[in-house]
Amino acid sequence: MNRKLVKILVSVLIVLTILGIVAFVVILNVSGEQKDSSELSLDEMVEYSFTTSDMNTDLKDGSFVRIQFQIITDSKKAKEEIQKREFQLKNIFIKESVEMVEKDLQSGLTGLEDRMKKKMNELMLEGNIKEVYVVGKIIQ
Template structure:
């Protein structure tokens, strides 16, 4: 009988340790610093809204066919690293439009669907525009209008 009693006590002790570890892990996991949302943190420290606006640029509304035959009407706001980059991109806007059309024409509506799809398009477009710039860079591409038909 003492053997069974010793076995049950050991089993209870092991279960208690596993339970405590589980509680500790859940608390540790939930109390970690949350990662910044990809849409957050556009302004530089100590930058006013007016200063941020001076280094953003709106693309014209772009209408093009998707790979699937559907069409998309879309517009972007480009957050740039400086006013000088804004001036550079204003003169290269036709190249920005071409980069957007080339990217969008290789996608289907499913590729653009949802937050993840939209973020993917924004990141790819950002990389293509940055490749056009000899100096400066696009910090973020934000979709301001989107309609797929």
């Protein structure tokens, strides 16, 4: 082969390798930024959160519970929507608590929070609920 042709081929391979490495680095950084942007900062969590009023209901075993939730949404519009849908949130909680006993609320709060989040997200039109936290609970 011609020396000039070999130099051109080596140059092209080097350029393609460098472009491949640059593309790989850019793709990793861009996808990493998208994952980070989906996470809310603490200030955003506070800004987009809504605290329900106290909800009272009876449980299957005859106990009574008073509970309060902190709902974290992903936007201001979602926060406004969840405020308007508080009556639906209360309804979902009452339906969820029908089969619960005192013991379920002593140890199974994470499951309740997850079910509340899932069912409310099915109703949401403007944004999503990111987290549901129990912030107050009294069982009697």
